[in-house]
Amino acid sequence: MAWTWFHRLASPPHIYRVAGRLTPWLAWPAALLIVAGLIGGLVLAPPDYQQGDGFRILYVHAPSAWLSLMAYTTMAVAAGIGLIWRMKVAHAVAASCAPIGASFTFAALVTGSLWGKPMWGTYWQWDPRLTSELILLFLYLGYMGLRSAFDDVQRADRVSAVLAVVGVVNVPIIHYSVIWWNSLHQAPSVMRLGKPTMPPSMLVPLLMMLVGFTLFFGALLLVRLRGEVLSRERTASWIREALRT
Amino acid sequence: MSAFLYMGGYAAYVWPAYAVTLTVMVLNIVWARRLLKRSRKDALRRLAIGGTEK
Numbered sequence: 001m002a003w004t005w006f007h008r009l010a011s012p013p014h015i016y017r018v019a020g021r022l023t024p025w026l027a028w029p030a031a032l033l034i035v036a037g038l039i040g041g042l043v044l045a046p047p048d049y050q051q052g053d054g055f056r057i058l059y060v061h062a063p064s065a066w067l068s069l070m071a072y073t074t075m076a077v078a079a080g081i082g083l084i085w086r087m088k089v090a091h092a093v094a095a096s097c098a099p100i101g102a103s104f105t106f107a108a109l110v111t112g113s114l115w116g117k118p119m120w121g122t123y124w125q126w127d128p129r130l131t132s133e134l135i136l137l138f139l140y141l142g143y144m145g146l147r148s149a150f151d152d153v154q155r156a157d158r159v160s161a162v163l164a165v166v167g168v169v170n171v172p173i174i175h176y177s178v179i180w181w182n183s184l185h186q187a188p189s190v191m192r193l194g195k196p197t198m199p200p201s202m203l204v205p206l207l208m209m210l211v212g213f214t215l216f217f218g219a220l221l222l223v224r225l226r227g228e229v230l231s232r233e234r235t236a237s238w239i240r241e242a243l244r245t
Numbered sequence: 246m247s248a249f250l251y252m253g254g255y256a257a258y259v260w261p262a263y264a265v266t267l268t269v270m271v272l273n274i275v276w277a278r279r280l281l282k283r284s285r286k287d288a289l290r291r292l293a294i295g296g297t298e299k
Contacts, residue, residue: 042263043249053253060266078251100273111262118258216270223277227284239288 010087012176012229013238019222019229027219033212040205048202057115059205062190063213065108068136069171071101071217075143076168079161088232089225092158093162095147096224100217102140120184128177129185132170139167153232 009015043057048055075097082090112130113123124130141159150156178185189197190210196203233239252259 017263047253050253054255054258056252056255056259059264060262064269097297099276103269103273107266110265114258114265118255137279184293220273220277223281227277227280230281230284230288233288234291236292239292243285 003195008087010089012089012233015089015092016226016238016242019226020137023219023222026215026222030212030215030219033208034216037208038204038211040208045202045205046199051119054115054118057111059209061108061111061115062206063209064104064111065133066210067213068101068108068133069106069174069216071097071104072139072164072213073168073171074134074221075101076164076171079164082157083161083165084128088157089229092225092228092232094158094225095223095228096221098140098144098147100220100224102137102144104213104217105140107135109137116184125184127184128181129174129183132174132177135170136174139163140199143167182217 037059041056045056047053075094078090078093078097081087082094085205109130112133116125117123143163147156147160150159177183190203190206195212198205198206229237230242250256250260
């Protein structure tokens with residue numbers, strides 16, 4: 001049957017087992033890529049002709065910002081699936097995304113601010129890109145706050161899912177903010193149509209960091225997902241089976 | 246080495262940015278593992294209390 005994979009995906013014991021097995025396959029490549037990307041970005045890449053060594057903040061700022069958007073999109077899609085098909089596992093995915101996304105949104109804002117000071121002369125500006133990223137942080141915090149307001153996990157899942165889905169309009173706003181409005185923030189230099197605007201010595205470490213952070217997010221998500229799935233489960237038999245290993 | 250740490254005069258911005266990001270990464274690992282450990286412990290307690298309560 002074509003749909004069996006979907007049902008297996010929705011089965012908590014299956015998810016718990018597969019997530020556990022998959023985690024190291026994401027975590028170790030992530031660690032290798034991030035270490036290589038850090039060396040490439042901090043040591044091997046040449047200083048920028050305008051920003052000198054200050055541009056190296058790019059290698060932590062851009063991956064954090066990328067992760068903040070990827071986590072929100074994953075959260076919104078999972079929450080939507082959870083609402084439509086009433087899938088517990090999808091809600092568990094959504095709940096797992098939020099703390100990861102919120103913390104990396106914070107990192108993106110702080111590293112951006114530390115980059116803004118020497119280059120723009122200010123830590124903060126109510127600029128479209130900066131403001132929409134700050135709204136993203138508030139969306140994450142609102143989502144988590146809303147969840148914690150309910151004792152019943154299933155009600156928390158449903159109510160918070162609505163917020164997650166509605167808030168996803170902010171994601172394209174963040175991405176296109178630097179194109180739609182006059183922004184202090186520079187336009188995309190990698191995720192754009194046409195060729196990236198960087199030489200390979202600068203671009204390769206950045207791509208390693210972006211892929212590394214993506215895999216790192218996946219690994220964190222899987223560990224959290226196992227916890228979330230377990231906390232939603234009330235059937236004794238599979239808990240006993242899952243915890244034996 | 247000191248030239249590396251000096252970061253062309255941007256040390257005061259570059260290193261805190263890296264420190265914040267690495268801290269967030271480490272905290273995420275700690276938080277995720279703690280969540281899983283706590284969920285396991287709670288599940289075991291539910292098992293001990295008994296059966297398939299809802």
